[in-house]
Amino acid sequence: MKKYSLINQDYRFVTHRGTAKALPFQKRHALLVGSLLLIALAVIIALPHDASATRSEPLSAAEPPSVPVSPSVSEPTPGSLTAAQPTQIPNAETEVSTETEWRPLTVVRGDNLETLFNRAGLNVGQANEFVALNATARKLTKLFPGDVVNVRSSEGLITHLTFETSETEQLQIVRRSDGQLSATVVTLPTEKRISYATATVENSLFLAAQNAGVSDKLILDLANIFAWDIDFALDLRPGDQFTIAYETIYRDGKKLRDGAIVAAEFTNNGATYTAIQFTSGGAPQYYSPNGVSLRKSFLRAPVEFTRISSKFGSSRYHPILNRI
Structure with missing residues (x-):
């Protein structure tokens, strides 16, 4: 076996070496992609451990979120709910x-x-x-x-x-x-309105007034106004006419009663008599259009008109002439 001696070796730096071949593009690309994948995998593995410190666990559908209760407010218990009393209402209410x-x-x-x-x-x-x-x-x-x-x-x-x-x-x-x-x-406030009525006498004055919607009070007032000129017991004839303007008293739109006659006209046996009301601090008085008072010394009827209630007829007895 051949041995080499270290003494004879030359330790000079190599100043020139052959040029290494560069890696192909596909291999470099694959190497880069692989490196990125390794980095991403390392991040994914490390991420759950880091996020657990800052992220709460997701809520399940069966568990509602818990709301922190202030230390000053105690949660109601079943016993406290049943023992609660209704709010007292003031006496006036x-x-x-x-x-x-x-x-x-x-x-x-x-x-x-x-x-x-x-x-x-x-x-x-x-x-x-x-x-x-x-x-x-x-x-x-x-x-x-x-x-x-x-x-x-x-x-x-x-x-x-x-x-x-x-x-x-x-x-x-x-x-x-x-x-x-x-x-x-x-x-209570009342209101006065003026109403009008006219009628023709056929059988009796009261029946004619009733057919015209005139109250008994008004027809008695009418007879008293013309009592010095007309004998309502004997002078009335079929075809006589009267027209009156009179007050009606209302309250809240509802009629209370008839008031006084304001003006009246009565035609008896062809003669027309007119009366106009004038009031001076007392009961209403009635005058002719010429200003002459209708009140005279003697009444035409010797008996009160309200006692005469029979209709016209040939059998009515004359109280003065003593004949029918």
Whole structure:
């Protein structure tokens, strides 16, 4: 076996060597891709361990998210829920919620305020409280059939009461929050309208007025106006005519009654009489178009017209001439 001696070796640097062959392009490309894959794999392997410190686990569908509870607010327990009491409503609110709607109490024959309250299921002892309030409230002691007392109540205790003492006045009684009653009188506004009517007498004046829609009150007023010129018991003839303009009293759009006659014209046996109303601080007076008062010294009829009710006929007895 041949041995080499280290002494005889030349240790000079090699100054010239042959040029190495370069790798083909395909091999370089494959090498680059492989390196990138290795780097990516290393990142993927290391990523779950790093992200677990900053990312929470995904929520499952069966578990709702938990909301942190403030230390100052305790979570309700089943026992605390069942033991909770409803919120107390103030007394004023309770009274309003239990108060009934307005109820009209109609007076019938033999009624007084106590029997009226008793029939409505109200506390009868309140009647004395109401009538003792003032002079107007004492009118509740004089109730007539057909009168209406309107009330509102709460558990049998009347809280509001109204009663019309006249067509223009209403008594109002209210129970205050301290339980005391207060009574006031309120003026009810009314409206006057002018209405007209005309009729022709065929059988009787009252029947003609009734057919024209004229009330008995107005026809009596008409007879009193012309009582100094016409004898309504004997002078009326078939074909006589009358026309009147009169007041009608309304409240809240509802007719209350007929008022006074403003002007009237009556044609009797061919003669026409006209009356115009004039009022000066008292009862209305009637004058002719010339300003002459229709009131004269003597009436044409010796008996009151309202006592004459028979129709025209040949059998009517004349009280003065003593003949039929």
